[in-house]
Amino acid sequence: MYASSLFGFDLALFQRRMERNGQMGLIGESFEAGLIGRMREDEYESRSGSDNFDGGSGDELDAGDDQPRSKKKKYHRHSPQQIQELENFFKECPHPDEKQRSDLSRKLGLEIKQVKFWFQNRRTQMKTQLERHENMLLRQENEKLRAENSLMKDAMANPTCSNCGGPAIPGQISMEEHQIRIENARLKEELGRVCTLSNKFLGRPLSALASMTMQTQNSGLEFGMGRNGIVGSSNFNMSLPMGFDMGDGVMGTPPPYPGSRTPMGMMGNDAHQERSMLLELAYAAMDELIKMSQPDSSLWIKVSDGTKEVLNHEEYSRIGSPFNDPKPNGFVTEASREIGVLIISSADLVETMLDVDRWSEMFPCMIARAHTLEVISNGTDGSRNGFMQVMQAELQLPSPLVPVRQYTFLRYSKKHAEGVWVVVDVSIDIGRNAANGSPFMSCRRLPSGCILQDMPNGLCQITLVDHSQYDESVVHQNFRPLVNSGIAFGAHRWVATLQRQCESLAIVMSAAPTEDPTAVSPAGKKSMLKLAQRMSDYFLSGICLSSACNWDVLHIGNIGNSDMKIMSRKHMDGPVECIVLSASTSVWMPVSRQRVFDFLIEARLRSEWDSLSNGETMQEMVHIAKGQALGNSVSILRASNAVGNGNEDMLYLQDSWTDSSGSMIVYSPVSLQSLNVVMGGGDSSFVALLPSGFSILPDGHSNSNNIVGGSSDGSGNFGGENDNSGCLLTVGLQMLLKNPQTGKMTKETVDTVNSLIAGTIEKVKDALGVA
Structure with missing residues (x-):
C-alpha cells in the first residue's frame, strides 16, 4: 500500500517533520473510537499545547504582518484545574459549538476566544501526533523495502542453485557443503509452510514479522511497530510501554507474564516470535x-x-x-x-x-x-x-x-x-x-x-x-x-x-436472616443451592460426553433406538463396586416449550409421568427461589401419602430453571437425614446423588424461540403462547446397579433402561394430548 508513494517523499523532509512533531507527543493518551476520522478531516492549523495567546488567533496575527505591531504577544497559561476540565470535555466533544464554548468560558473563568483557541490547538496537537505515527509506519516500511531491494541485488549478483541454494556454477563448493545447503533449503521450505499456516489467521505471513523484527533490531531502534501501529518491544523480556491508542479498542502492548513459557509450542521453539504472533492475533x-x-x-x-x-x-x-x-x-x-x-x-x-x-x-x-x-x-x-x-x-x-x-x-x-x-x-x-x-x-x-x-x-x-x-x-x-x-x-x-x-x-x-424457625437459613440456602448445582452437573455429564466425564459408551446389541445413548461408570458404594448406568435421548414434541415445562414442574401431576413415584402425587415441602420467573427454584418434594407408609425418609431434591434459551428440570432421590444436614448449612459434598430429568429446548424455528416463565391455570389445562410451535425434549435417567458377581452390563439391563426412557416419553405425550 505504501510502496507506490514511499519513494516520492524526501526522507530529509520526513526527519524534519518528525523532529517538529516530537515536541508535541501524546503517547499514552487515549480517545474515543471514531475520532481518528474526524481528526483526518480537521482543517485547523494552530499552535499546540495548553498555553494561549491573549489576543487573536494565529491567522489574525499573521494578517497584520505588514503593520507595525503595537504590543507584544502575551501568553496565558491555564491552571491545572482548567486544563483538566477542558481535557474531560474534549474527550466527550472535540468540536464544541458556540453555546458549549460559552458555558465553558463562564465555568472556567476564561474568555470565549481562549476556549476556542484551546480546542483548535488540542485538535491540531492530536492531528500532528497522528501524522507522526503515520510517518513512523512509512519510515519502517521504507527500511523494509530497502532491505528487500538489497537482497534482490545480492541474489542477482550471486545466482544460486534452485535445488540446494548453493552457487549456480558447479565445482565451487565441496560435497559436504552441498548437502548442508540442500538440508537448509528443505528447512526453508518447511518454514514457508508454517508461514502460510500462520497467515490464515494473522492476515500477515510469519516471514514478514520475522523480517520486521530483524530490521528493528539492526536499525538500533528500541521499539518496533505492531499491527495498526501499536508500539511493541523488540525484546520481549522487557516490560512493554503503553502506546498510541487508536481509539478502536487496541491500546499498547501488555507486559509479559513473568517466567512465561512458550504457549503450547504453537509455532516452533522461538518463544519471542510465538508471543509476537499471539499479540498480533489478539489485536486483530x-x-x-x-x-x-x-x-x-x-x-x-x-x-x-x-x-x-x-x-x-x-x-x-x-x-x-x-x-x-x-x-x-x-x-x-x-x-x-x-x-x-x-x-x-x-x-x-x-x-x-x-x-x-x-x-x-x-x-x-x-x-x-x-x-x-x-x-x-x-x-x-x-x-x-x-x-x-x-x-x-x-x-x-x-x-x-x-x-x-x-x-x-x-x-x-x-x-x-x-x-x-x-x-x-x-x-x-x-x-x-x-x-x-x-x-x-x-x-x-x-x-x-x-x-x-x-x-x-x-x-x-x-x-x-x-x-x-x-x-x-x-x-x-x-x-x-x-x-x-x-x-x-x-x-x-x-x-x-x-x-x-x-x-x-x-x-x-440479598437474603436476610429470618426469625421463622421453619424457614431455611441463608447458610442452608447456599448449601442447598450448591447441592442442586452438583446434581445438575452430574445430570449433564450423563448426557453430554465431555473429557471431564469418566463414562464409557455402551454398544450392546440392538437397543431399539439409534438416538439413545447409554453409558456406564464404576462406583464404589462402601466396599461394594457398583455400576452407574446413564441413558438419554431427545425427541421433537409438537407442543410449545412453555407448555411442557409447566406440566413437568407441577408436583401434583408428577405421578402421570414419573414411574418411580409409584402413582403417588407429590407436594412441595421446601421452595428456594433462584429468580423472578416461576420455576426458577430449588425444591424438596415428598409423596403426599409417604407418612405412615414407611417412605417418609425418602424425598426428592429438584432443581429447575427456565429462560429464553431453554429450560431444565433435574431431580434425584435424597434421604431426609442428608437433607437435614444440608439445610442446616452443613457440607453437601457427602450426599449421594442419582439425577434424572429433562431439558426442553426450542426447535430452532422463530415462532418457538421466544418464551417466558409461566404456570398452568390450575385446571391441568397447560395452555400458553406458541401452542402451534414445537420443542426438543431430552430425557435422561441414571440408575445404580449392584452386580458384584459379574460387574458387567447385560442386554436385559439395557433393555430395561430403554423401556423406562421410552415409557416416560409416551406418558408425557399422552398427558399433553400428543399423538
Whole structure:
C-alpha cells in the first residue's frame, strides 16, 4: 500500500517533520473510537499545547504582518484545574459549538476566544501526533523495502542453485557443503509452510514479522511497530510501554507474564516470535470485535421475529476481514449478536470471565470443562487491562444428539474507557482440535466476545458477539435448525444465561436472616443451592460426553433406538463396586416449550409421568427461589401419602430453571437425614446423588424461540403462547446397579433402561394430548 508513494517523499523532509512533531507527543493518551476520522478531516492549523495567546488567533496575527505591531504577544497559561476540565470535555466533544464554548468560558473563568483557541490547538496537537505515527509506519516500511531491494541485488549478483541454494556454477563448493545447503533449503521450505499456516489467521505471513523484527533490531531502534501501529518491544523480556491508542479498542502492548513459557509450542521453539504472533492475533481479533459490535452496523440483519440479529455475510465479506478465510469442507458459519442488561458491574464480570473457575460456575449448563493453558500477560498496573491467556473450553448443549464443542482460544481483555471493558476470544488451533474419531465437534471460534459498559445503579450493558464455524454433519437433523439459528451456542444463549445467573446471585446475596424457625437459613440456602448445582452437573455429564466425564459408551446389541445413548461408570458404594448406568435421548414434541415445562414442574401431576413415584402425587415441602420467573427454584418434594407408609425418609431434591434459551428440570432421590444436614448449612459434598430429568429446548424455528416463565391455570389445562410451535425434549435417567458377581452390563439391563426412557416419553405425550 505504501510502496507506490514511499519513494516520492524526501526522507530529509520526513526527519524534519518528525523532529517538529516530537515536541508535541501524546503517547499514552487515549480517545474515543471514531475520532481518528474526524481528526483526518480537521482543517485547523494552530499552535499546540495548553498555553494561549491573549489576543487573536494565529491567522489574525499573521494578517497584520505588514503593520507595525503595537504590543507584544502575551501568553496565558491555564491552571491545572482548567486544563483538566477542558481535557474531560474534549474527550466527550472535540468540536464544541458556540453555546458549549460559552458555558465553558463562564465555568472556567476564561474568555470565549481562549476556549476556542484551546480546542483548535488540542485538535491540531492530536492531528500532528497522528501524522507522526503515520510517518513512523512509512519510515519502517521504507527500511523494509530497502532491505528487500538489497537482497534482490545480492541474489542477482550471486545466482544460486534452485535445488540446494548453493552457487549456480558447479565445482565451487565441496560435497559436504552441498548437502548442508540442500538440508537448509528443505528447512526453508518447511518454514514457508508454517508461514502460510500462520497467515490464515494473522492476515500477515510469519516471514514478514520475522523480517520486521530483524530490521528493528539492526536499525538500533528500541521499539518496533505492531499491527495498526501499536508500539511493541523488540525484546520481549522487557516490560512493554503503553502506546498510541487508536481509539478502536487496541491500546499498547501488555507486559509479559513473568517466567512465561512458550504457549503450547504453537509455532516452533522461538518463544519471542510465538508471543509476537499471539499479540498480533489478539489485536486483530479486538479490532474485528469492536467493528462487529457497533450499533446500527450494516453487518447485522434482524431475523423475522425482529428480536435477534444474524450476520450479513455479504457485507462481512466486503470489509476485508483477515479471518474471512474459506471454510473447510462441510463447515458452516454461525454468527449472532445480542444486547442485554445485567445485574453486575463491568469490572466484576471481567474478573469472572478471566478466572476460569468463576467463568465455569457462571455458565454451568453451557461449559462442561474449562482450564487455562498459558498466561501470556497479567495486565498492566495490577489491573486486568491487557490481560491475555490461552484457554481451552468444552461447550455443551443438553442433548446426546449434539456433540460437545472443544475450543482452544486466546482470551484478551482491555479497558477501553472508564467503565467500558472489551473481552475477545479467538481460536488459535484453526479447527484442528477435533481429529478423526474424536467425540468432539470440529469447530473454529472466530473473533467473539463482549463489550461491557457500566450503567447507573450497578447495572451493566453487554453487547455480545459470537462467531464460529463448525462441522454440521455431526449434528442430528432435528437439532440443525436450533444450532444454525445461534440459540444453541450463540450470543442469545450466553446473554440469557448471564442474566439468569446474575439474578440468582443477587437473590442469594440479598437474603436476610429470618426469625421463622421453619424457614431455611441463608447458610442452608447456599448449601442447598450448591447441592442442586452438583446434581445438575452430574445430570449433564450423563448426557453430554465431555473429557471431564469418566463414562464409557455402551454398544450392546440392538437397543431399539439409534438416538439413545447409554453409558456406564464404576462406583464404589462402601466396599461394594457398583455400576452407574446413564441413558438419554431427545425427541421433537409438537407442543410449545412453555407448555411442557409447566406440566413437568407441577408436583401434583408428577405421578402421570414419573414411574418411580409409584402413582403417588407429590407436594412441595421446601421452595428456594433462584429468580423472578416461576420455576426458577430449588425444591424438596415428598409423596403426599409417604407418612405412615414407611417412605417418609425418602424425598426428592429438584432443581429447575427456565429462560429464553431453554429450560431444565433435574431431580434425584435424597434421604431426609442428608437433607437435614444440608439445610442446616452443613457440607453437601457427602450426599449421594442419582439425577434424572429433562431439558426442553426450542426447535430452532422463530415462532418457538421466544418464551417466558409461566404456570398452568390450575385446571391441568397447560395452555400458553406458541401452542402451534414445537420443542426438543431430552430425557435422561441414571440408575445404580449392584452386580458384584459379574460387574458387567447385560442386554436385559439395557433393555430395561430403554423401556423406562421410552415409557416416560409416551406418558408425557399422552398427558399433553400428543399423538
